[in-house]
Amino acid sequence: MNELELYKTQTRYISHEIRNHLSICELYSEIIKKRMEKEGIKNDSIEGAIRCIQKSLKIIGYSLIDLKSLNNFSPQKTDLKTTLETAIKMGEAYINEKNIEICKELENNITVELDENKFLACIVNIIKNAIEAIEITGKISVRSSIDDNGKAQVIISNTGKPISIDKQKEIFEEGFTTKTTGSGLGLHICKTNLALQNAKLQLDKSDEYSTEFKISIPICN
Ligand SMILES: Nc1ncnc2c1ncn2[C@@H]1O[C@H](COP(=O)(O)OP(=O)(O)OP(=O)(O)O)[C@@H](O)[C@H]1O
Ligand SMILES: [Mg+2]
Structure with a gap:
């Protein structure tokens, strides 16, 4: 390029x-x-x-x-719970007139080193997608904890229309969208921005019960 x-x-x-x-x-x-x-x-x-x-x-x-800009990251020590609470509040705007409940199970005292604004933007993208996948009524859950490998993990899941198995491989590709007004950039940007900060975004599952995304982030001691 x-x-x-x-x-x-x-x-x-x-x-x-x-x-x-x-x-x-x-x-x-x-x-x-x-x-x-x-x-x-x-x-x-x-x-x-x-x-x-x-x-x-x-x-x-x-x-x-x-707009033209540099690929600027400002990593800082960030309290995961507080940042997720802020992101949920921001993302809730997209609920608009739908009947969606967002449940939170956020562990205290997990500190990660991330560009907080870029991380907030990622979570908002994922919550926005979750809201868009629910037609009228549904549930979203946001959980954070320490996983078995000692990394922080954030799991965001939603009810609603699942991602078909053949499309599951494509959702992180630039420009992939199934929405008439979508640009197919949200997940691609999230994955790229997180990878540049040593964090990993993946789709854990998508079936008739729920669609679940997981983010793993190294923690700060
Ligand atoms: N939580 C979800 N439930 C169901 N499908 C999803 C979910 N998140 C993503 N998808 C699927 O992945 C595709 C890509 O998502 P992505 O956020 O990258 O782009 P988009 O939402 O289509 O457009 P935008 O660029 O505006 O975000 C979506 O079009 C949708 O088909
Ligand atoms: Mg999107």
């Missing part, structure tokens, strides 16, 4: 991640607006601020077309 192609790929990956998080901001600002309307709260200042936020988000979205 020559340098120009590398930049183009990089730009597309980063744009994709930024767009995911822009849409979380858009969804949450819309939720605030609706909640205020429902509770009869009239506040010109807040309404104005929300309009500004929504406008800014649009502008950033359009600006992404020009």
Whole structure:
């Protein structure tokens, strides 16, 4: 891959991640607006601020077309439980009007060394996929613990439509998608970003009962 192609790929990956998080901001600002309307709260200042936020988000979205960036990682000691709780809160925006319960079983006192923002983005991608796999009603579970090899493990599972056996090999390939509006980049970016930080993402199983992704991360002592 020559340098120009590398930049183009990089730009597309980063744009994709930024767009995911822009849409979380858009969804949450819309939720605030609706909640205020429902509770009869009239506040010109807040309404104005929300309009500004929504406008800014649009502008950033359009600006992404020009984005070029370096492959920057800032690893830091991170409390796994706190980071996962933050990611779950962010990803919940995608539940929107579906009837989805997210269960958490997160062990205390596990510290990993990761770029926290990139890790958050990975978890959001996986939760977003889990929500998208559930048509209306279902369950998602996020568990974290230490595995038999002494690594931290995060298991994210969801009910909903499974991934067919023939497609299970392809889901981490760049551009593979079964969604009409998907770009097929989410899992590819997650796997690449985690691998660059010595962490590993894999599909553990997908059947009629659940689809389960596992992340293994070296721990910090
Ligand atoms: N939890 C899941 N349950 C069922 N299928 C899944 C799940 N996660 C991923 N998939 C399948 O893997 C494909 C690739 O996922 P990936 O996140 O890479 O791309 P995408 O979601 O299609 O698009 P986007 O780039 O917007 O994330 C999906 O299109 C879907 O078919
Ligand atoms: Mg996705």
